[in-house]
Amino acid sequence: MKIGIVVGSHRHDSQSRKVALYLEQQLQSLNAETWLHDLAHDPLPLWDENLGSGEGLWAFLPDLVEQLQSSDGFVIVSPEWHGMATSAVKNFFLLCNVQSGLAHKPALITAISGGDGGAYVVSELRTSSYKNNRLCYIPEQLVVRNVGKVFNADSAENDPEAHTYFVDRADYSLKLLLAYSEALGALRGGGVVDLDGYPNGM
Numbered sequence: 001m002k003i004g005i006v007v008g009s010h011r012h013d014s015q016s017r018k019v020a021l022y023l024e025q026q027l028q029s030l031n032a033e034t035w036l037h038d039l040a041h042d043p044l045p046l047w048d049e050n051l052g053s054g055e056g057l058w059a060f061l062p063d064l065v066e067q068l069q070s071s072d073g074f075v076i077v078s079p080e081w082h083g084m085a086t087s088a089v090k091n092f093f094l095l096c097n098v099q100s101g102l103a104h105k106p107a108l109i110t111a112i113s114g115g116d117g118g119a120y121v122v123s124e125l126r127t128s129s130y131k132n133n134r135l136c137y138i139p140e141q142l143v144v145r146n147v148g149k150v151f152n153a154d155s156a157e158n159d160p161e162a163h164t165y166f167v168d169r170a171d172y173s174l175k176l177l178l179a180y181s182e183a184l185g186a187l188r189g190g191g192v193v194d195l196d197g198y199p200n201g202m
Helices: 015-029 061-069 087-097 117-128 160-188
Strands: 002-006 033-038 073-079 104-113 136-144
Touching: 002 015, 002 160, 015 033, 015 073, 015 104, 015 117, 033 061, 073 117, 073 160, 104 160, 117 136, 117 160, 136 160
Parallel strands: 002 033, 002 073, 073 104, 104 136
Antiparallel strands: none
């Protein structure tokens, strides 16, 4: 089982990356292989009409698609900025068509907030990010509020009650994601998916 993790913050030393690295460690402890793409450390070009040419800015794309295709599920991590998911995350989904490797694979939304927000990221991603790539968000999500007080390596920096809650909730969510990954693998191999006949969502 391989789970891809996409980190959507533009900041190099971000709270989103901190949480993503924690989730990656937990997935590995559950015997999952992981792949992590941090859009701050390895940003993607903005969409343009040459996408798919394999040339210039897009020479990297086959390697990215190979990682996506070899993944069984995904964790999408995005901070909430101005009540929105980041432009890096939105651009990632613009680059992912139905052949990119997301189709009929489960994903766990992980929204990050320095305060009491985060819900708008969940709403936005569930509304507009899956249509043509066919990613399947599981009905569970993580909304990590007051993120500066949880998932810190130095336990003195954590709020004990909040940290314990989010650790337990993350463990539950990741186990669900792995179960969905196994179940949807059977669906993809069952002969009912026709991405050539129906390449775009309605």
